[in-house]
Amino acid sequence: SVTNWIIILNVIIYIIFVLFIQIFTQETVLSLVALQPNLFFSGYFWTLLTSIFIHGSIEHLLFNMISLFFIGNFVERLIGRKRFLGLYIISGIFAGLFYVFLSYLFGNSLLGEKIFSNPNTFAVGASGAIFALLGLLALLTPKNKVYLIIGPLIALVMESIFSQLFPSSSLISVLDFLITIYFIISIFSMFSFNSKIRIIALPLEMPFWLLPIVAIIPLVIIGLFIPLPIGNTAHLGGLLAGLCYAFYLKKKYKKKTELISKYFSR
Numbered sequence: 029s030v031t032n033w034i035i036i037l038n039v040i041i042y043i044i045f046v047l048f049i050q051i052f053t054q055e056t057v058l059s060l061v062a063l064q065p066n067l068f069f070s071g072y073f074w075t076l077l078t079s080i081f082i083h084g085s086i087e088h089l090l091f092n093m094i095s096l097f098f099i100g101n102f103v104e105r106l107i108g109r110k111r112f113l114g115l116y117i118i119s120g121i122f123a124g125l126f127y128v129f130l131s132y133l134f135g136n137s138l139l140g141e142k143i144f145s146n147p148n149t150f151a152v153g154a155s156g157a158i159f160a161l162l163g164l165l166a167l168l169t170p171k172n173k174v175y176l177i178i179g180p181l182i183a184l185v186m187e188s189i190f191s192q193l194f195p196s197s198s199l200i201s202v203l204d205f206l207i208t209i210y211f212i213i214s215i216f217s218m219f220s221f222n223s224k225i226r227i228i229a230l231p232l233e234m235p236f237w238l239l240p241i242v243a244i245i246p247l248v249i250i251g252l253f254i255p256l257p258i259g260n261t262a263h264l265g266g267l268l269a270g271l272c273y274a275f276y277l278k279k280k281y282k283k284k285t286e287l288i289s290k291y292f293s294r
Contacts, residue, residue, distance in 0.1 A: 030109045031100035034116065035093045038154065041081045042089050062150035063124050065132040076128075080120035082152040084257075087211035091180060092154045094215050096161075099174075103161045106168065106288060107277070115164065116157045119269035123156025126265025142252050144261055151259045156266035162240045163270025167278065168285055170237035171293035179214045179230035181247075183207045188254045240267050 048057045059067060063079035083089035104112040127145070134140040135147050145151070165172070187207050191200055214229035234242065244267070248260050278285045 029101055029104055030113050030116075031096060031104050034100070034154075035096055038081055038083065038089065038093055042083050042086075045082055058150045058152075062152045063128060064150050065128040065135065065145075065147035068128045069132060076121050076124040077117075079124060079152050080117070080154055080157060083154075084152055085208070087180070087208050088153060090212060090215050092158060094218070095158055096154060099158060099161045099165070103164060107164075115160060115270070115273055119160030119266050119273070120154065120157035122269040123159070123262040123266035124151070126268070127151055127156070127259055127262040130261045139252075142255075143248065145259065151262060153259070153262075155259065156262040159240060159243075159263045159266035160270030160273070162236070162243070163267040164274045164277075165236040165270075166240055167237075167271060167274035168288055169292035170235060170289065172236050173233055174236055174239055175218065175231040175233055176239055176242060177214055177218060177229040177231050179228065180207075180211045182230070183210055184258075185250060185254065185256065188256055192254060 045057065045061070058064075059072075061075060061078040061082050063075045064072070068075060083092065100112070100116070103115075107115070130144040131147050131149070133144075135144040135149075165174075184207070187203055190197075190203060194200070217225050217228040218231065220226055232242075244260055244263055247256060247258055250256060251258070251260065
C-alpha cells in the first residue's frame with residue numbers, strides 16, 4: 029500500500045537525519061529540512077514538504093508511524109491510493125502553512141507563543157497529515173470506534189512539568205530515557221490480544237468524530253501553562269484540510285459516502 033511505502037520512507041529519512049546530525053550540528057540540519065516560520069518567510073519554502081517526513085526522536089517517529097499504519101491503511105482502502113496520496117501530501121503542506129502563518133503573525137507575544145508557537149521554533153513530523161486523515165474519518169465514519177493511547181501523552185506532559193520545575197536536574201536525561209522506553213512499550217502493547225498488556229498504554233476508546241477534539245483541545249489548554257513539544261496549530265490545519273476533503277467527497281459521492289457511514293456505524 030501507499031501508506032506502508034510512506035512509513036518505510038519516513039524510517040529511512042529518520043536514519044539519514046540521525047546520521048547527518050552526527051556530522052553537522054542539529055541546528056544546521058534542521059534549518060534545511062524543518063519548518064520554521066522566520067526561515068520560511070526568508071525563502072525556505074521547500075521545508076513545507078521536507079518537514080512532513082522528518083521526525084525529532086525515535087518515539088516521535090514510532091508514535092506517528094504506528095498511527096499512520098492503522099489510520100492510513102484504513103483511509104487508503106476507503107478512498108483509493110491516488111486520492112489518499114494526494115490528501116496526505118496536500119494536507120501536510122496545508123498544515124505547515126497554517127502553522128507558519130499563525131506563528132509568524134501571532135507568535136511573538138507571550139500568550140501568542142503559547143498558543144501559536146514562537147516563529148523561531150522548528151516544526152517536524154507527519155502528524156499534520158495524519159490529523160487530516162482523522163478529519164476525513166470523523167465525517168465519513170463518525171461512529172466507528174478507535175483507540176487513543178493517552179499513556180504516552182501523559183508521560184510527555186509529566187516530563188515537561190519536571191523540566192520546568194527542575195531545569196538543571198541531572199535526572200532529566202534519565203527521565204527522558206525512561207519515557208522513551210515507555211513510549212515504545214506502550215505503542216507495541218497495542219498489538220497484543222491480551223487486554224491486560226494493552227492497558228499499559230492507557231487506551232481510551234472513542235468514536236472517530238470525538239478523537240480530533242480530544243487530541244487537540246486538552247493539549248492546547250495544557251500548553252497555556254506548560255510548554256509542550258506539540259504543534260497544535262499544524263494539527264488543527266491538517267484536521268481542517270481533512271474535513272474539507274470529506275465534505276467534498278460527501279457532496280460528490282453522496283450515496284457511496286452514506287453507505288460507508290452506515291456500514292461503519294454498526
